[in-house]
Amino acid sequence: MTPPSDIARQSSACGQYSDLAGKTVFVTGGGSGIGAAVTRGFVAQGARVAFVQRSDATAFCDDIRDQFGAAPLFLPCDITDTRALKAAMKQTAEQLGPIDILVNNAANDQRHRTEEVDEAFWDWSMAINLKSYFFAAQAAIAQMKPNGGGTIINFSSVSYMAGMKGFPAYTSSNAAIVSLTQSLAREFGRDGxxxxxxxxxxxxxxxxxxxxxxEESKSKQLENQCLPEALVPDDIVGSVLFLASGASRMMTGQTLIVDGGFIARG
Structure with missing residues (x-):
């Protein structure tokens, strides 16, 4: 099925970061949505990329090979299985070299009502949207410290900043991700x-x-953005590449908002 034009739009403003060539990158949820755009963006920079997700991404890898002459390493994995996630990160180091850049992207923003959330749903949501971020970071740090440093990029969302309703477990985890990011920056900055x-x-x-x-909810959202144009996955890639590269070498513990000015408008 041909994707809608908004989704298919390609961004040409990512820039080129020569220091990313040859770096080992690990992306969670890197075969679809924003994650796929991030994987493609790093491959285009000449990085060695591995990614995990549950669904089959063979066709996506073949497409990247056709486009760039090199395919990312796809490792099927349920990120809520911490042992499997750490095993995938170990395999990445064995095949591509120690992880230099971790991108915690995988998430699930399933809508839910506060009154209907039970303990099982809460634990499931946290396992995907927060626990996996912590343990992926833990495993990456173990590889980065002996290697002289590295970069961790965690995906949050403006949904918690805006106090959006309809998915309180998700917004809670995204607020926690920002706090986790700041704590990791403080704790491991001396390790590079x-x-x-x-x-x-x-x-x-x-x-x-x-x-x-x-179309109605999309139009309403665009009315509340300073830039009245729908964001697509490629619009996020430039910020990720910037944070991964030496261009941002003195930035840590920060959160880059990429929302077309939604939060700025209030």
């Missing part, structure tokens, strides 16, 4: 490890279009 977060606004992806994004 930087930790920053990216907080996207409403990004049009096939999943959002399929599950809950309507």
């Amino acid at each position: 490890i930087r930790a920053n977060a990216v907080a996207p606004g409403m990004v049009v992806t096939p999943r959002q279009m399929e599950l809950w994004l309507t």
